[in-house]
Amino acid sequence: MFTNHIKLGLRKFKKNTGFFFLNITGLSIGLAAVISIGIWIYDEVSFNKMFPDHERIARVMQTQTFAGQKQTKENQPLQLAPVLRDEYGSFFEAVATSTFGTDIPVKFGETKVIGHGSFAEASIIQILKPDLLSGSKDALNDPSSILLSESLAKSIFGDENPVGKQIKLMSSLEVLVGGVYKDLPDNSDFQSWKFIAPWRLLAENQQYEERLGWGNSWFQTFVKTAEGTSMARISDQIKNIKRERYEDHDEAEMFLFPADKWHLYSEFENGENVGGAIEYVRIFAIIGLFILLLACINFINLSTAHAMKRAKEIGIRKTLGSGRKQLIQQFFTESILLVLLSFVIAIGISFLTLPFLNEITGKSLQFPWLELWFWISGILLVFITGILASAYPAAYLSGFNPIETLKGKLKTRDGSGAMRKGLVVFQFSISILLIIGTLVVTNQINFVKDRPVNYDQELLVSIPINSSKVIKNFQGLRQQLLASPAISNVAASDVKISNTQITNGGFNWKGKDPNMNDSFYTLRATYDFGKMVNWNIVEGRDFSREFRSDSTAILINETAVEYMGLDNPVGEYVQWGNNGNFKIIGVVKDMVTRSPFDPVDPAIFVLHYGGFLNFVNIEISSAGQLETAITHAQKTFTSFDPEGVFSYSFMDEDYKKNFVAEMRTAKLIGTFSGFAILISCLGVLGLSIYMAEQRRKEIGVRKVLGASVFSIWQLLTGQFMILLLAAFVLAAPVSYFLAKEWLHKFAYKTSFEPWILLIAAGLILMIMLFTLSYQTLKSAMSNPIKAIRTE
Amino acid sequence: MLTLDHIYKWVNNGGRRVFLLNDLNLKVEQGEFLSIMGPSGSGKSTLLNVIAMLDEFDEGEYYFDGEAIHELKPKKRTAIFNENIGFIFQAYHLLDDLTVYENIETPLLYKKVNRSERQSRVADMLDRFNIVGKKDLFPHQLSGGQQQLVGIARALIINPKLILADEPTGNLNSKQSEEIMELFAELNKEGTTIIQATHSESNAAYGTRTIHLLDGSIVKN
Known part of the structure; x- marks a missing residue:
């Protein structure tokens, strides 16, 4: 039975190539967008989770009150780590102070490069557990040896074995390479640590211990908690460490911030965690879901519009003994098959466009060919999409009364028409919403980009002092x-x-x-x-x-x-x-x-x-x-x-780095809005073809009666324009609300300007008219006699 | 085999009740070949649909093989229909996307007959109707008579106790008609009960009994 469904499904695709093509294009684009968004989200969500026991890694944060305002920061005094080790040792497997990552010149013989990395206490190795490719992981215990990442070692030594070689840091500190580790994971906050140098080397050189006290929060403190402890409980225990030892900052409150949250929940307001990049993960998850829905709606609309053609088949099958269940199975098999084909194409699209995605996100994502999670979610995606797309058409089509369908009496102006209109309105609304969203984000970013900075940046170059x-x-x-x-x-x-x-x-x-x-x-x-x-x-x-x-x-x-x-x-x-x-x-x-x-x-x-x-x-x-x-x-x-090592950067380019994240978001939203609109267009194209087909005779009669091409065009386009208007009325207030909500978080912001609505309306109107023009003009200009004669 | 007892079926048209079947009583015995005659709109098709359990009636009782159909749930009715009745249409109603072979095979698929038995039964049927050579053709590649042969083969494949034929030769020329009717007579001789609706006196004559319908009632038995 099942193989029969498949065979029949394929035969149907072959017969209705137009229907098939529209569906598969829409679904492929939709699924490709979902796959790309999925890869991006997975990367975001798995950030910092590549480290063994990552759920036990944390950094110590402190919330201080400045002029009545609570500020939460990760910088810590160097005195913190020893206290945690000595007095709270049972909570931790390892505690390590480290500098914030910095660029420093590294010299070996005549080779000079800029390396980025940190000076850290040896216990950082227990926390990060880097894969050591050569040398010893205990190297950092010796203040005169350093660990290099594979890539940095390669750029300095080429194919030579670096272990045991002497290099010079910052023109004065001489160290031996004690080991080489595999570069830390790309999607982690340690990705830029291309070297880990011994803390004592820097501390002694700079006389930190003598110079710096509890008031100098210059460093960061990482911990790995002991097994079976709870971060919340430890936070509770250590919160007063600083205020007990440093009177000037008696409000300072220390707590552990788990590595799993660093990337997506990095923002604090008034001492409370208020999220962060997770917001964008949610936004894109929602956009992905919407795109998928739009593609499913296309499928639903085309299937139910196509239903008249299938009504007879359904009637016959019922008289041959098919139950409703079997018909539903048949439709479901057909749609799963279609989705599966689309999924294969979508993987291709998504794979080929990955470099583009990497460019706009600034990431270096790999296509997860060998990842189990990817294929499991892929299969789930196919099934969910298949069900989403076919549930309504299957229920609708299988419910046909066999006698009516065989007599050709099936009413055409039934519920599915209203449903279809509703779905089209929904599609239009989402498209309008996304267009407005893109405009609002772009407008805000341009506004901020043009913000007068009140000083000159042009032709200024900064050269780091080494x-x-x-x-x-x-x-x-x-x-x-x-x-x-x-x-x-x-x-x-x-x-x-x-x-x-x-x-x-x-x-x-x-x-x-x-x-x-x-x-x-x-x-x-x-x-x-x-x-x-x-x-x-x-x-x-x-x-x-x-x-x-x-x-x-x-x-x-x-x-x-x-x-x-x-x-x-x-x-x-x-x-x-x-x-x-x-x-x-x-x-x-x-x-x-x-x-x-x-x-x-x-x-x-x-x-x-x-x-x-x-x-x-x-x-x-x-x-x-x-x-x-x-x-x-x-x-x-x-x-x-x-x-x-001489290096330099331009001030105006440095300044732009301050809002590179927002620019990326705008580009991403714009790109996926484009996808959404494209899918909606395909749906509208398909529906217009069916509607024109249904009204072929009517158009013929009207033309014989003297209707002009323009009036026919009006007739066919008019119904979509009403839907578009309804969608706009729905989408405009929602977008206004969402835009206000989004703009709210910026101190320097534009308002939601009415021209945005006008442009969005104009844009979608033009796109839709263009999409519709193909079929409507074709119908309007066709020879009426042919249409009438076919009866 | 089946008994229809005071069957009424109506539709409401502008507040007026229009009877499609009006106090209809009919008893059909095993092995009969019944012809139903009557002008267009007299209720022939409606009666067949009611007997086939494809259509509901509003009042009355219907017994099929002793089962009180009017008391059964739709699912059970469908099951009885699937098990016992083959339906033949005037317009053949073959599935356009399926080959001759697949069309005949379809009812067996719905009955979950296993593959090897399906093959042998379809092969028998193709043999019997001399259409082995056409088994891979699609309906639109066949003549009307051939299409109706496939329709009959498809109805017979489940070995039905009862065949319902709604104007089976309505779209055929007289020679093709005759062949189909000969076939029906033969099937009947082999024991299949047949009920056909027809306009044609000569077709009706193949039957063992003829009833005449007018405005949803039997006027002549």
């Missing part, structure tokens, strides 16, 4: 850089102005609320920095070499003025912990120095010529002299720091 020699000889370096006419200005800073990420607290000023726990973004820079980025002094003056006292002067931004509650900021004094008393000499217009989606935070700008400097920024005279300038800068840097 050696203290550069800082010591900064004046000489600057003079030599300026010797080239291609370089018009030079200034050093501790952070790039396109991404100021350092915050400091412990400031005091006149009128400060004694209970206020303050936090400012700080930027340390040399003279000329302000002039170079062309910041805007709204009050007071910029740093100037003419005032010797400027070494204890600061500038603050407008938000800081408000934050500090100062009426006349210029001339006021600010005490910064033990660093001294600073005089406010000017107020800088607020600048967007991080994500343009976020509000501007209070900031303090300090004149600085010491060890904190990390970047030399140069301004290039004109775009034409870019190459000359870079070549000159490289020559100059190499002469001052022959060991270092």
